[in-house]
Amino acid sequence: MPSSASHEMKELVEQFDWGATPVGPREAWPICLRCAVDLIMASPVPMVLLWGPEGIMIYNDGYATFSGSRHPELLGLPVAEAWPEVADFNARVVESVMSGEALSFRDKYFNLKRRGVPEDVWVNLDYSPVRFEDGKVGGTLAIVVDTTPWVFAERAQRESESRFRTLADNIAAFAWMADEAGNIFWYNKRWFDYTGLPFEEAKQWGWPQRQHPDHVDRAMEKVNRCLTTGEVWEDTFPLKGRDGVYRWFLSRAMPIRDDAGHVIRWFGTNTDITEHLEEAEKNAQLATIVATSPDGIVSMNSEGLIQSWNPGAEQMFGYTAEEVIGKSDRLLFAEDADEEFAEKYRHLRHGEHVSRDTVRRRKDGTLIDVAVNVAPMRRADGRIFGFSAVFRDITERKRVEKHLRMVMRELSHRTKNLLAVIVAMVRQTARNSTDVAVLQSQLIQRLQSLSASHDLLVAEDWTGASLEELIRAVLQPFTGATSEALELRGAPVFVNATAAQNLGLALHELATNAAKYGALSTSAGRLRITWAFEPDAEDTLRLVLRWEERGGPRVVPAAVKGFGHVVIERVVGQALSANVDYEFPPQGVRWSIAMPLDFVVRWRSQGTAAEPAAS
Structure with a gap:
């Protein structure tokens, strides 16, 4: 408290008319009263002296500040009159202290009108008796410390701690x-x-x-x-x-x-x-799958703008991620696919999946067959926030499907042709046979020859057969795998399926006759088969195959021409639009066939062959 304030209360006490109160005039005050007043006036702590049983109030500057607007009227008043709102409390205190007790209160609550309106006040109070020289109590000395700010601060702290603990626990x-x-x-x-x-x-x-x-x-x-x-x-x-x-x-x-x-x-x-x-691990797994998948995996926002683009999509469509992110996926559609594009988003925005085989456009403008699966992506509340699309390149699948359709048509066609050949073979063989056992043997041999031709064609996916391999396959039952009796000479040539089947039948009939009556019926006999590209009378290049026997029994032309003779001389020639010569000189049978190049396959399984040239 500033010294000027201290002087103010001291002056007020000195000038006050104490003679008009039970305290009496200052010059008559006892020593204990004078000393007590001097003590409180020198203290910066709020102090008040309640003199006598009435509790006449004498206080210092600190207490004046505590009293608020009720100062200075409190000076010289009985405490019950000065603070009527707490009169009962003060009466008990004065009574107790006047009987010699000392009292102490901590954070004592009062509701006081210090400034004209009620307010909550907490104070620390210490009361002690002031005694005369004979030991009797003359008054009550009170030390009053306003703890209201500390109480509020402590309460705020407790509330803060409570809120903190409640928050921390939840x-x-x-x-x-x-x-x-x-x-x-x-x-x-x-x-x-x-x-x-x-x-x-x-x-x-x-x-x-x-x-x-x-x-x-x-x-x-x-x-x-x-x-x-x-x-x-x-x-x-x-x-x-x-x-x-x-x-x-x-x-x-x-x-x-x-x-x-x-x-x-x-x-x-x-x-x-x-x-x-765990979610991060799953995301890492998904990210690895997306990054390593050969499929194109793309995400779009709700406006259809590309947001992610995996390496599979880059490989499939030719665009880098930087080139497409932020752009509409319309750039992947064909130019005339506006309706397909609009239809896709109509389904997606209704929450439907879209799955179909279609075509998409690459960066270079070429179209690619793809299987596309597109689905909406949803938030936890079910709202659609984007779309994910998976593209699979089905070019190879489409090629296989197309090939299978072609194979099935071809198989149907070839089966019909094969059955027609077999039916004709059975009729002709039966017409020239009088013995069932002979008929059975001949049919089995001819069907086995046909089977050998088919095995070669199947091995080459029905694209054709090597002429040399065809000859060896048909003659193997007659000459064995290796035989000095057989000589083959000619350039590598592939013939188509029609030529392979018909030549196989003709070669089988020639070999059968040679084994029965010709060069293959004796150990000294020899068979020479050659083929070459030669021009015909119109200077048109043809593939000419020649069969020449020698060293066998003397040849005598057959008196009756059976089915085999018909196959060798007429059937094969008609089927292959070929010129056939069938001769029977005494030294050995000779047969030749000159086929158009339409029946020659101009490529091999190992690579493309050169154009045939005249030998």
Whole structure:
């Protein structure tokens, strides 16, 4: 209190007419009263002297300030009259102290009208008796300290702590506080609910009891380092719950410092990140699948603008991610596909999936066959926020399907032709046979020859057959795998399926006759087969195949021409639009056929052959 204020109250006391009060004039005051007044006037602490049983008020500047607008009227008044709102309390106090008691109250509550309106006031009160020389009590000395600001501050702190604890107990994370040495003295409710540990076991650094043993040493080393340096602590490790299951937590502690910068405590949290890690792992797996998938995987926002573009899409369509992200996927559609584009988004925006085989356009403008699956992407509330699309290149599948359709048509056609050949073979063989056993033998041999031709064609996917391999396959039953009796000479030539089947039949009939009556019926006989490209009379190039026997029995032309003769001389020639010569000189049978090049396959399975030239 400034000295000027002290002088003010002192002057008021000196000038006051005390003779008009039970206290009496100043010159008649007893020594104890004078000393008490001098004491309170010199004190900066609010003090008031309540003299006599009436409690006549004499107070200092500090009390004047405490009294508010009721000062200076309080001076010289009985306390009951001065503070009527607390008259009963003051009466009891004065009575007790006048009987020799000393009283003390801490944060005593009153509702006072210090400034004309009621207000809540808390005060510390200390009352002691003032005695005459004979020991009798003459008055009450009171020290009055207004603690209202501290009470409000303490209440605010308690409320703040209560709010903090309520908040801390209801957050999803564990929360805890530790002293400067790291000894934990408080955990929130979530911690106890999860661990099941009582506080006595969990206090200080008891939580390592719940850590996975593989992580304890590493985590504690980092904790101790942060306690030493005062830096923020952060770590990730698993903690075991009361059910014995470990879950992963992100743990963090912040140092709280005083004004001098010294750490006075730590506040820490442990946040469960198990689901986050599991989700991150799933996302990483999905990202790996997307990045390594040969399929094109693309995402679009709700406006149809491309948001992601995987390497498979880049490989398939030729665009890099930088070239397409942020652009409409309309650029992947053919120029005349406006209706397909609009229809797709009509279905998608209604929440429907779109799955179809279609075509899409590459960067270079070429079209590619794709199987496309597009689906809406939804938020947790079900709202559509974008679309995902998977493109699969089905070019090869389409090629195979087209090839299969062609093969089925070709198979049907060839089956009909084959059955027609077999029917004709059976009729002709039966017409020239009088014995069932002979008929059966002849049919079996001819069908086996036809089968050999088919085996070669199947091996080459019915694109044709090597002429040399065809000859060897048909003659193998007659000459064996290797025979000095057989000589083959000619350039590598492939003939088509029609030529292979018909030449196979003719070669079989020639070989059968040679084995029965000709060069293949004796060990001295020889068979020479040659082929070459030669011009005909119109100078048109043809493939000419020649059969020449020698060294066998003397040839005598057959008196009766059977089915084999018909095949050799007429059937094959008609089927292949070929010129056929069939001769019977005494030294050995000769047969030749000159085929148009329409029946020559101009490529081989190993690569493209050169154009045939005249030999």
